[in-house]
Amino acid sequence: MASPPGSTNAGAASGSRIGRPPQWTVSRSRKLVRLYLYSTLSIEKIIKVLEDDGFSPRKNSAQKTIHKMLDNDPRYLRPESRVEMSKRLKSLAMSPNRRKKRPSKHQYTALGYDPKEVIKIPGEWGLLKPEATSLSGKSVKTEDSASLDYATSPDTLHSGYLTFPPRHHDIKDPREESCLAEIHDIKRRVSNCSTQFAMQLSSLVKEFTISICSDDRSSGRRPSAALSEGSEPADMQNVDIATEPYEPFPDPGFALPGDFLTAHTRSCADFPGQQHGEGDCWCSIAKHTSAAPDSWLLTAGELSDRARHVLRQPLPAHLGWRDSFGNTPLHLFAALDGYQERLLGMVRGSGRGELATVNSAGQTFLHVLNLEWFNDLSYPSSPLKQLLALIMEICPGLVYETDAYGRTFFHRAYSLIRDRSLLAGLVSLFDPTLVSRDAFGFNPVPDTDTEGQSPYIPPRRIGSLSPQVEDIARANPRGKPKSVASEGSLLAYHARLVQVIHSSYTNPSIEDADGRNGLHCLAEAILDQQAMDRHVRSSSFPSSASRPNLKRKLELNDPAPSTPIGTATAKTPSSSPPAPSGPLSSSSGSSPAEGILPARLRHLYALLEPSVSVSVSHYDCCGYTPLMAFIEHIPDEQDDKAKTLQAILETLVRAGASGDEAVSSRRRRLLEARNRRGETPLLMAARLGRKVALATLLEGGANVHARDADGRGLLEVLDAEVGGARARAEVGLYARLEACRALLTGRREWGVGYVHHGEPAIVREWRMR
Incomplete structure (x- = not known):
């Protein structure tokens, strides 16, 4: 059939399809996905909501479109009840960057919040007050990710919140008039539909759209400078690399639990690029982590009563004590100044199990050794050489243990020791073949001569810029041909x-x-x-x-x-x-x-x-583990009815483990390994819209509170990608991202959301589970 007059030539000139325009445009397809994933409407009623004068598709057409975007048999992604529907919508409404215009007070009521508790910000979306009260009677706060309380069904809420006010002639706001018309139109299309339900459907269709001219938020990350092996920030270019050990100011975006023990020594004033007061600077980290239960340190860095008790009488039983993040007394006294002799005595009295204990990021106490340990290495009796000799005798494999970024003791030593001959003397005591590359592409024990190499500088932001080393490394990924x-x-x-x-x-x-x-x-x-x-x-x-x-x-x-x-x-x-x-x-x-x-x-x-x-x-x-590589390269549409993709991912997670304790430890390390974005496999699956991987990792026990180097959690990553250029250009990716969000905020209580009950994000992320 010929295309409408005037459209053929334009389409041919632009390289677009020639012929009948598609029924399911990009905008209609997005609305179809949202109504399918966030409402309990049947396919027939979804079509009724979307119908207009020139668009009246058949059920079979809608089903094919859904299956094309969400792959075969996507019914498991749908909400099972009105309660689950309201739960998903509340989470969606809490997103700071999903709405394209400020909701009216009636729409806030429909989503379950008292309009009186909404802060009206000119030109911005409404936000809940820091101590708002939902209609279920629960107190909620507006800090980032955690769980909401959805125990109350929308059908059992107070009737005053479920009725929409009648039309009055004194309504002067055109937007209110338009909202009223939309609600009544949906009620007419969907029979036996309550006013609140119609308002929720109206919000899905009208409020959570993607504007074609909206800003590009494809990654939600700021422009960045790349730091990699051999590259140095400006403040390091004049450092004499052949003299004393030197530790550059680290970036809080890459902070691990071992760094919490020295956070009080780092001031935001020492590094102007830190965003003081935003909750992710070193001052905030010191404040929040020292307030956690069982902390070894107080806010100003003094030893807690617990730590002083261990210091007075370090018994073997005390070495098994941990703080909220898994740090033992060995971690504490390794990180602090002035405790070298005390730590050596504790190591002499420890067994293999105590020495090998790691914190929630996989760090041993060797990962956090203070700078003073790396002085005077030219002397045979230096404290570090004495410590390594004890390690060789009691637990020789300790030096090869890796943290969440794949770094060993040797990675830290290489970043601090400027004299490469001294470093070679330390390395010669161990097997260099057991030391491997970390997430930042660096191997501290290469086979080639290292005399000409620059010191390894751990990645950090420059000013307010986020590290994106992989963006340059992957500009032409792995030499792969750019086209066919x-x-x-x-x-x-x-x-x-x-x-x-x-x-x-x-x-x-x-x-x-x-x-x-x-x-x-x-x-x-x-x-x-x-x-x-x-x-x-x-x-x-x-x-x-x-x-x-x-x-x-x-x-x-x-x-x-x-x-x-x-x-x-x-x-x-x-x-x-x-x-x-x-x-x-x-x-x-x-x-x-x-x-x-x-x-x-x-x-x-x-x-x-x-x-x-x-x-x-x-x-x-490029900083990817095999699990990350499978998540990157195998999309959901390649999966089959036997759920082979899920089997592949599960096989990787449990590979190489034996015994219950080994299985648990091995699974945790593989699930929580980080790439150079600071992403775990779960965060990576969310960014790429891999719903099969996301579901598999969630079931496997992946940490839902993990955040990337920019402090973004799962929902922040998903919502940034939904509004980005890639999702605007590819409706299938948009659908998969929305499906991932539905999995996170659906019937399972994963504890993910934009509302939490007072626990700081840094504590939630690294707390021992």
Whole structure:
């Protein structure tokens, strides 16, 4: 059918589709998603709400659109009741950047809040007062993420809040008149609909939209300067790297529990870029963490009664005591000045278990050693050398333990010791092959000569700028071809990935030029020629180009015979047991009947076999672990009815553990590992809109209070991405981000929200669970 007059030439000139315009525009699709995820309406009634003079779709059309955006069988994402619907809407209404205009007092009433408790800010959205009272009678506060109380059903609330005031001729605000008209129109379209329910639907359709001309909030992060190995901030350029140890002023965005023990020594006045009073500066960290239960220090840095008791008589039983963040007395006296002899005595009287205790960020007491420990290393009897000798005798593996960013004791030593010969003397006592790259792409014990290298400066912000080292590193990610114009280059790229996978069976520590091991490569590699053909063909027809003709569409759907990629020659078992012990087959791929994801799972089992044991905690040069790589490269639409993607992620999380305690510790470390954005895998899944990964990690016990280096929690990340350029351009991504939000604020009490009950975010994030 020909397109309407005047539209054909314009469409052809712009490269858009020619023919009948689509029924489901981007705006309608977004509204469809919101009504599907945040309301209990049936598909038929959703269509009724969205109908207008020129738009009256069929149920089948709406269902296909939903499945295209949210993948197959998305019914589990829907609210099960009106209570859950109201719960999701309240969380949505609390977001500081989701509404496009200030709600009216009637809309606040519909969402469950007393309009008298709303602060009216000119030109901005209304916010709840610091001590507002919801209609359920609970006191709520307006600080960031935690749980809301939704115990009261909207149908049981006081009737005065459920009735909409009748029209009066003295209403002068045109917006109020428009709101009234919208509510009555929805009540007319949706039969047996209460006024409050209609107001909630009106808010979903009208208030939570994305403006095409809105500001780009795709990341919600400020412009940044990149800090990486070999780069130094201005205040470090004139430091004499061959003299005394020097520690640069650290960034509070990367603060870990070990840093809380010395937060009182860092003043915002010493570093002008700190945003004092915003809650994330060092002054705030010192205040909040010292007020936590069982703190070792008081606000001004004095030892608490508990700490003085340990200091007077450090018994072995006392070494098992912890503060709220998992710091032991060993952490405390390692971090403070003037306790070297005391700490050496405590180590001599400790067992392996006490020495190996880590805090909630995986830090041992060696991670937090004070600067004075790194003085006088030229003397054989220096305190640090005495300490390391004791460690070698009691618990030699302690120096290889990694924190949440993959850093060991050697990473800290390298950042402080300027004399590389002294550093080499320390390293020579241990096995350098057990020290690996951290999240910032730095390995302190390289195989090559380190004389010409600059000192490693831990990443931090410059002024008010957030670190985004990976944004430059990933400008042309890992040498991957930027387009499919060169099909041979793309084929060669994935062939190299497959070759690394194959080589990992005989050499588990092998990595490519970008630091990826076999598991990283398995996450990204296209495993057979059939999948490669689909990838190239789909990339050849972007959505803005003309549609392929019917013959070409049939060719795209025709399953061509699987052809091997790469030169791998090892063999796998002919069957596909749950955990095969052999390496990849010569095709390194799957049969057409098996599918790509089951093939990845089969190969994942093989790479994690004890006889192979490729590391699941290895960081590549961009700061990603294998779990993060699978989250990045495998979107939800690749999952199948057997939930193979979920099985892959669960297999990675529990890999290599044995025994209940080991399983718990291993799972926690993998789930809470951070990349150079400060993101855990859960935060990364939220940013990318990976709802399968998000649900799997939540069920696995991931920390829902984790925040990135900019202090953003899960909802802040999601809401920033929803309003960003990527979500505006790709409605499928928008739908997946909204689905992730629905999972977080749905029927399960994950404790995520924009309202909390007084506990500071830094405490919630790192508190022992």
